[in-house]
Amino acid sequence: MTEHRPDPEALLARAKEEEARKSRGRLKLFFGAAAGVGKTYAMLEAARVLRADGTDVVVGCIETHGRAETEALLDGLEVLPPRIVAYRSTTLKEFDLDAALARLPAVILVDELAHTNAAGSRHAKRWQDVLELLDAGITVYTTLNVQHVESLNDVVAKITGVIVRETIPDSVLERADEIELVDLPPDELLRRLEEGKVYLPQQAQEAIRNFFRKGNLIALRELALRRTAERVDAQMQAYMRDHAVVKTWPVTERILVCVSPSPLAAQLVRASRRLATRLGAEWIVAYVETPAHARLPQAARDRVVQTLRLAEQLGAETVTLSGPTMSEEILAYARARNVSKVVVGKPGRSLWRRIVLGSIVDALVRESGEIDIYVVSGEREAEPVKPAWVRPRPPDWPAYGLALGVVGLCTAIAWVTFPHVGLSNLIMVYLLGVVGVATRAGRGPTALASVVSVAAFDFFFVPPYLSFAVSDTEHLITFAVMLIVALVISGLTVRIRAQADSARQRERRIAALYAMSRELATTRDVDGLLETALRHLSEVFPGQLAVFLPDDAGRVAVRRTHPSQLPMDASELAVAHWVYEHRQVAGLGTATLPGARALYLPLVGSRGAVGVLGMTPAEPRSLESPEQLHQAETFANQMALAIERARLGEQAQRAEVRAEAERLRNSLLSSVSHDLRTPLATITGASSSLLESGELLGEATRQELLQSIHREAERLDRLVNNLLDMTRLEAGGVTVHKEWQPLEGVVGAALKRLESRLRDRPVRIDLPVDLPLVPIDAVLVEQVLINVLDNAVKYSPEGSPIDISAAAAGRAVTVEIADRGPGFAAGDEERVFEKFYRGGAAGAPGVGLGLAICRAVIDVHGGKMWAENRPGGGAVFRFTLPLGESSPDIPPTDG
């Protein structure tokens, strides 16, 4: 990769980071190789220095383990009282996060970053508490041992043989603004250990003694030093980047790690993280969903999600690709993202399978071109870490009953046929029964059926009869084979069924997601959108669902529920609000606030949280697998984007309406100033001359002036009416009073009203006698006709004819008004319907509202109005009046 340009995305990320850093508290880590090196002591000393400088320092929680010299340092520092948590028979002292947030000191000391909180705390882990403190703007001093760092976890386990369960994500370490290494040479640490100066819990004495061997301590010290050095290096790079951007902009490498569903994937991710850190590279962890993915057992698919989660925690970008072949997808993505190195695990396929099927590594190496391929070996993990909240499924007693019943039935059939057929065929009957059970029940009942089948076969049909004793030892082979065959067949059947089930379930979810996205894409308003989303979601996650949206004050409140209200109280609402503010999943089945009655997922759009989704599954287990949680998150993401889009749409629409209103106001002002003033000027002028010099004017002149006053007043009346009509139509203030009536009457009324203006115009009317009644508001449609006719008179030469015709077509009547004027200039056919648009001669009188009113009126009738040039010259206006679905009852004829 040879890119030297600063990546704009990276710059943006940096800017954002800095923005966030300003409002965030600072995190200072006192980092050590092992317990007993003096981290707490160093932290307290630092706190005392701060205190002496007058900084507001509070001790959040400190484990002094009864050491006098450490306790002495606490003297004079404000210590927050611990939160007492009842746990089984004892009470635990826990750090009181809420008290700390309420106290809001400048600096707080929180010992043991990797600590696991007692059950019932808001967060499962102390580091989560610390993040919340930082978000609240409080600077946190804390301590950490190297074995608790997630990415070093497996290395430590390898060195010491002790698996450390309490780990913190590397991202927390990375967030630290300062890391202070508290170092003590191993010999000195061992001496302190002997002097009893290092606190060790009683129960694990032996294991910990193993841990504190000199070799281990040296290795751990090296790890801690190296990790700190990496960190310092990164800081230096950042410093150089900030101060000499052009010169030292690093040639960032990108590493793409492909993970598989194998349990080794976690190891691969950790190894890659170390590689990425050493190279100072960005890293992406990718999983390729090939068609085989759907056939994987649930546990393997869960593992994939867990691996991707782990990668995210370690600071990787994760991506799930899909395609038919893994190697092609990986390389295509790698090229698209300018990846320089691809990391894969050592292939797990046995040698013969690799020869027959080929391996992904071979394919990658063959096609990688300029991209380096790293093959990393892995070691089986001690045991896959299971989420704490998975409870074993209760045994399915009816299925066991079914298994026994089927074996009983088989025995009955075999008993009846026993005299006629050989033993081998009886075995077949039992095997058939076992397969039957396998297709209905799970592993347990099927295994039971297998064993009981063999036992029943032995008891009833193998001599000596009605005894488990076997006379011929050869039958033992028969039993063994029968048992193995039964177990294998049943195992395969159960697995196929499970795969088919999960494939179906997955397909259902994908289909539901697709259906939801498709429907959401066509829904515009927020409420409709939520209803749609919840309806779709409930098909996949049955249970109570609720969406919380923030009000104007930024507090979330239930906006919509499905199918009924969640059990909601202040504490549930508080959880929802916490989720909204922190944009993290919390509640039922998660590590944060697990006591809540529902699971709360933040709805995070591209511009931040837009709301919260609350779910109380009908079956509590249904959200326990990471894959299902992931699915729920996928739905939530879709919803969030849709809500955000709707919100933006609403905003845009409001802005547009405002702009339109502004434009209208301007046009109106200019129209009013010109078009209304012209007739007013005439009226004022003519009437004043009559007033002032009426005597001197001749009778003919006086008549002329009076007539022009009258004419202009009428014109003014038309203008004002048009303006009022338009305003009313736009404001929705017009109530449409539709009645079934013949068009003829309305045409007649319009012609009557325009009698004087149409005096010298031949008006041809062509209305078929059988024209159906139309459901129209006579007053409004009369106005349409008047405006169009008036327009025709205005824009066509005097004496030229005007044609009015109508015809029924389908369920609508089309009305046509045509003149022999100049017609339209190109593009004017549509523009004439715009408000304040006046076509043709600039001197034409009017405000340019008449036709806009016409279209608005036809719109409220559900019809369409348009204009065209007339063949042979002139303009033609057409509009449709839909007849609707129903017809009027025909008046009874008489006579």
Add this chain to the structure above:
Amino acid sequence: MAEAARQPAPVVPDASALSRKPTVVLIEDEPEIRRFLRATLLAEGCRLFEAATGEEGLREAEVRQPDIVVLDLGLPDMDGLDVIRRLRQWTGVPIVVLSARGQEHDKIAALDAGADDYVSKPFGVGELLARIRVSLRHAERTVREVGEPAFGVGELQVNLSQRRVVVAGNEVHLTPIEYRLLATLVKHAGKVLTHGQLLREVWGPPYAERAHYLHVYMAQLRRKVESDPARPRYLLTEPGVGYRLAAE
């Protein structure tokens, strides 16, 4: 028309629109409109009494015992409709309403409340005088309880006693409903009749909402009576309000 002919010749024949000198109570709050109406009506020789509010108008109507009331619907102190209702409690005096265009429901309400006719603002005085004239004529007829068997306008002749309709010398055959419709309009010739009034009169009260019956029969009637049904001369549409038979 025959009635009008019996009246003594007006002072200024033909130039004057009103054939008799009626007493008019004008209830209108706009001084400018009162001003030009005053000029016109006095020029026509009317005895005019003006009121700027509804209460005042009701008092004037009681004291002056007018031949006709001209009433603006938009008054400052009370609803014009209430003025009509209170007048109708004790007098059948013709009421001509002044109302703004585009408020058809107000006109219908006024007509249903007992007003005789309406003029839309802005209006020419000619139009108002025509309405006053028609209303006065109908009032006289009501007072005398004399039916007018023969009616004629233009080419249209209707004889109610003989049930004969003649257009341009040719007798026209109407169905019973068409005839009832035409006869109703003839009885109120020149006056607007609302859809509801016509439906109640011709079909009976249960049909008062079936406006399309009326529209359909009106179209049929026009085809038989009018020379150009799309541009009727006699059977005029008052959009959104009702129909009127031209009286002159």
